[in-house]
Amino acid sequence: SLESLQAFNNETVVRAIAGFPVPVIAGIGHDQDVPLAALAADFMVSTPTAAAHLLNRSWEDAAAEVHRLASVFIRMGEEIKRRRGALDLAREAMFDRISRAIQETSGRIDAAARTIRLTDPRRQLKLGYSITRGNGVILRSASLAAPGDELETEFADGAVRSRVEDRKKV
Numbered sequence: 722s723l724e725s726l727q728a729f730n731n732e733t734v735v736r737a738i739a740g741f742p743v744p745v746i747a748g749i750g751h752d753q754d755v756p757l758a759a760l761a762a763d764f765m766v767s768t769p770t771a772a773a774h775l776l777n778r779s780w781e782d783a784a785a786e787v788h789r790l791a792s793v794f795i796r797m798g799e800e801i802k803r804r805r806g807a808l809d810l811a812r813e814a815m816f817d818r819i820s821r822a823i824q825e826t827s828g829r830i831d832a833a834a835r836t837i838r839l840t841d842p843r844r845q846l847k848l849g850y851s852i853t854r855g856n857g858v859i860l861r862s863a864s865l866a867a868p869g870d871e872l873e874t875e876f877a878d879g880a881v882r883s884r885v886e887d888r889k890k891v
Contacts, residue, residue: 729756737883748772846877863888 747762
């Protein structure tokens with residue numbers, strides 16, 4: 722009744738609602754009843770039941786949003802785990818390739834060092850061979866030396882100079 726709503730038309734109540742720091746929802750009476758307190762409120766609904774539905778709906782909306790965000794975070798976490806696993810596999814494959822490349826290169830270096838050691842002229846000299854030069858050129862045949870030519874013969878421990886007296890075929 723109109724008399725029941727008079728308490729909501731009180732100036733003190735209206736000023737308290739208007740100055741309240743938190744949003745106020747007014748659900749007083751029915752649609753045809755609009756007391757001053759309802760006009761001063763931040764939200765006005767037709768009945769107390771409608772106010773309860775309005776409040777509950779916001780909690781339901783918030784809960785749905787929290788649930789949606791939780792699902793998004795779960796999917797993001799799963800994607801991060803999947804990508805981390807892929808990165809771990811890629812890293813392991815890269816380290817394996819690098820390790821194999823290092824081993825192959827090391828093997829090639831060892832083989833090259835062995836070849837250099839085995840073909841080093843100094844090694845041959847230590848085995849008793851010598852290198853003979855005539856006019857600064859290595860003589861690979863006796864036919865390249867003529868009687869009277871000055872030669873230099875290199876050994877493992879030094880060199881000697883000599884002069885060709887005669888040449889023989891073997």
